[in-house]
Amino acid sequence: MLVLYGINLSTFTRKVRLALAEKGLDYRLEVAAMGSPKVRALHPLGKIPVLEDDGVVIPDSSVIIAYLERSRPARPLYPDGTRDLARALWLEEYADTRLREATLPYFSERVVKPVFQGKPGDAELLARAEAGRDECFDYLDRELPGAPFAVAGMLSVADIAIGAQLVTYQQGGGEIDAARWPRLAASAGSLARRPAWAAMRAEEEAALAAARARRG
C-alpha cells in the first residue's frame, strides 16, 4: 500500500492527499512532522510530504503527483495535450511558490503563532502581506477561465495545487472577494464542494478545533 508521510493542516500534504483521493487511490497516512527524524531519514530537506511505494521513496508534492500519473494513470490529473499540460504544470508551480508565499502569512500569523506556538501574530506583517495577496489573486483571476476547472475542462493538478493553498489561506481567515476576483472565487467554491475536498476540510477543521481547545 502507498504510505504518505505528512500531517493534516500541512498544505503540501493536503495537495497530495487530494490528488490521491481524486485518483481514487488507497493510502495510509503515516503522521510525520516536518523536520522530524523520521522525515529527515526520507527527505534531505526534512520537508513533508514524502510518499513511499513498495520501497520507492518519493519526496516533494509535485514529484509525487508526477510519479502517480505514470504509475497509476487512471483518473489523470495531467491534461492530455502538450499545451494544456504545460499550462497545468505552470499553474501548479505558481501555486506552490508565489501563491504559497503570498497567502501563508494569513495562516502563520492567525493560526500557527497563536494556536501552535502560543504567541501573538504580527498584525503589521499581515497588513503588509495584502499587496502580495492582491497581486497574486489578480493574476489568477485573469488566468483562470472560471468554475469549475483551471485547464482543459477537467480537474487537474493546477486546481489541486491552487486549491490546496487557498484552503490554508481560508483556514487563516482569508477571504476571496467574489466582487473583485469572481473567477478565482467561483473556482475555489466549486472545488470546496467536491466530496474529497469537503471531507478533508472537515477533518482539518476538527484538528484545528482540537488544537485551539488545547491552547484554551
Ligand SMILES: N[C@@H](CCC(=O)N[C@@H](CS)C(=O)NCC(=O)O)C(=O)O
Ligand atoms: N516543494 C515542496 C514543499 C514542501 C513544504 O514546504 N512542506 C512544508 C509543510 S506544508 C514543510 O515541510 N516545511 C518545513 C520546511 O520548509 O522546513 C513540496 O511540494 O512538497
